[in-house]
Amino acid sequence: MSNSNPNDPRPPPPQLEVDDTYRYLSGLGNSFSSEAVPGSLPAGQNSPLLCPLGLYAEQLSGTSFTTPRHRNLRTWLYRIKPSVTHEPFHPRDPPNRRLVGDFDDRTTTVATPTQLRWRPQEVPRAPPHVDFVDGLYTICGAGSSFLRHGFAVHMYAANKSMDGSAFCNADGDFLIVPQQGKLLITTECGKMLVPPGEIVVIPQGFRFAVDLPDGPSRGYVSEIFGAHFQLPDLGPIGANGLASARDFLSPTAWFEQAHRPGYVIVQKYGGELFTATQDFSPFNVVAWHGNYVPYKYDLSKFCPFNTVLFDHADPSVNTVLTAPTDKPGVALLDFVIFPPRWLVAENTFRPPYYHRNCMSEFMGLIYGIYEAKADGFLPGGASLHNCMTPHGPDTKTYEATISRLGGDANEPSRLRGTLAFMFESALIPRVCRWALESPSRDLDYYQCWIGLKSHFSHEEVHGDDGPAATGGNKDDKN
Numbered sequence: 001m002s003n004s005n006p007n008d009p010r011p012p013p014p015q016l017e018v019d020d021t022y023r024y025l026s027g028l029g030n031s032f033s034s035e036a037v038p039g040s041l042p043a044g045q046n047s048p049l050l051c052p053l054g055l056y057a058e059q060l061s062g063t064s065f066t067t068p069r070h071r072n073l074r075t076w077l078y079r080i081k082p083s084v085t086h087e088p089f090h091p092r093d094p095p096n097r098r099l100v101g102d103f104d105d106r107t108t109t110v111a112t113p114t115q116l117r118w119r120p121q122e123v124p125r126a127p128p129h130v131d132f133v134d135g136l137y138t139i140c141g142a143g144s145s146f147l148r149h150g151f152a153v154h155m156y157a158a159n160k161s162m163d164g165s166a167f168c169n170a171d172g173d174f175l176i177v178p179q180q181g182k183l184l185i186t187t188e189c190g191k192m193l194v195p196p197g198e199i200v201v202i203p204q205g206f207r208f209a210v211d212l213p214d215g216p217s218r219g220y221v222s223e224i225f226g227a228h229f230q231l232p233d234l235g236p237i238g239a240n241g242l243a244s245a246r247d248f249l250s251p252t253a254w255f256e257q258a259h260r261p262g263y264v265i266v267q268k269y270g271g272e273l274f275t276a277t278q279d280f281s282p283f284n285v286v287a288w289h290g291n292y293v294p295y296k297y298d299l300s301k302f303c304p305f306n307t308v309l310f311d312h313a314d315p316s317v318n319t320v321l322t323a324p325t326d327k328p329g330v331a332l333l334d335f336v337i338f339p340p341r342w343l344v345a346e347n348t349f350r351p352p353y354y355h356r357n358c359m360s361e362f363m364g365l366i367y368g369i370y371e372a373k374a375d376g377f378l379p380g381g382a383s384l385h386n387c388m389t390p391h392g393p394d395t396k397t398y399e400a401t402i403s404r405l406g407g408d409a410n411e412p413s414r415l416r417g418t419l420a421f422m423f424e425s426a427l428i429p430r431v432c433r434w435a436l437e438s439p440s441r442d443l444d445y446y447q448c449w450i451g452l453k454s455h456f457s458h459e460e461v462h463g464d465d466g467p468a469a470t471g472g473n474k475d476d477k478n
């Protein structure tokens with residue numbers, strides 16, 4: 001493609017989409033190609049003796065070389081200098097001590113079945129200035145990046161663009177959910193603008209830099225070790241619905257050529273940070289082709305399916321992306337959303353049901369009010385309900401819902417102005433000590449359910465001398 005340059009007046013070819021500033025390639029799992037300079041992509045082979053324009057060829061592998069073809073991911077990058085041209089790696093000074101890549105470590109993490117909730121963290125507008133890398137902190141996770149099995153949940157709060165440095169995560173893929181403040185992400189494949197309401201996936205190994213064109217930003221990150229995200233199967237839903245492959249957008253080639261002495265690559269490796277300096281920008285890829293690419297997705301494009309007569313569907317019906325384990329139907333990590341939608345179920349308790357789940361559920365709120373929590377769960381806040389930990393609607397939500405009985409409870413109602421999400425995993429996360437001890441932790445979270453009272457009424461069902469008058473006392477209300 002020769003017109004990936006935003007100043008090019010020609011209309012984009014069919015596969016390209018345009019936002020305010022950038023052009024994107026549409027599709028998920030496609031084999032793409034993109035050229036910032038016409039003729040820079042080698043024709044007919046990946047590694048010619050001499051690449052066009054004197055570029056170096058470099059392959060970035062996202063799966064083992066021998067992964068079956070339908071899951072094999074790799075991209076060929078044609079760059080001004082290869083990535084290897086740098087000084088040796090050293091442990092980063094200062095380190096970021098709030099990042100974890102191995103969750104067996106009991107000095108930093110704790111196992112707890114307690115329901116956990118956090119208030120949103122304020123993003124400082126004044127100094128100290130913190131960029132995306134220093135603003136990242138792990139909340140919980142399971143497994144190990146070294147063993148290529150596990151996940152981590154991080155949050156970030158940053159008030160400064162990355163300057164003269166790029167981040168590279170050797171541990172896993174990042175799925176970033178900005179909640180406040182747009183992200184401008186420069187990657188080796190090109191640039192992407194990601195406002196709150198969109199998500200972005202940066203696969204393992206890509207170098208990227210995060211700028212904050214709107215000022216301070218905060219949000220959530222899930223990281224997966226040893227797997228990649230894919231669209232969920234649709235089963236009986238059919239061939240269409242939920243997230244559509246064509247709404248996923250990947251960047252088009254963009255490069256910078258200038259001499260950049262002292263440019264720093266920050267590499268996350270086993271949860272620890274290392275740095276290496278080089279004298280050029282890592283965003284020196286003039287052309288690329290392949291199927292291992294960063295991508296973004298606008299959550300408002302999601303096409304929700306739901307019950308249309310009675311009962312509450314399981315949240316899996318709202319899965320945007322899933323990272324599978326080897327067990328069919330069991331996710332290392334599902335990314336699920338609770339978007340605006342119509343609720344039409346009759347004779348049904350419409351908010352989420354009370355439940356205990358063998359999977360663990362981390363939730364965040366992008367905007368609005370979550371349907372299960374009348375208060376206390378705020379945009380930018382978070383909650384964690386680990387494996388088999390009971391949870392569900394708070395007292396206010398329960399009472400407000402049943403008080404509509406006999407009123408308009410059966411009328412269609414539209415959930416508006418809300419967007420919550422869940423990272424759900426089959427693995428049981430351990431929680432970082434700093435998250436448990438954080439001043440943002442809501443230590444009274446359990447109180448939101450303590451007021452749930454018994455509505456049990458013995459007489460209503462069986463009458464005074466009914467057959468089931470065994471056990472229990474009709475006056476026993478607590």
Ligand SMILES: O=C(O)Cc1cc(O)ccc1O
Nearest residue numbers: 314315352353361372391422
């Ligand atoms: O716990 C939660 O709020 C998430 C959730 C939502 C829902 O509609 C059903 C089950 C579930 O875990």
Ligand SMILES: [Fe+2]
Nearest residue numbers: 355361385391
């Ligand atoms: Fe839940």
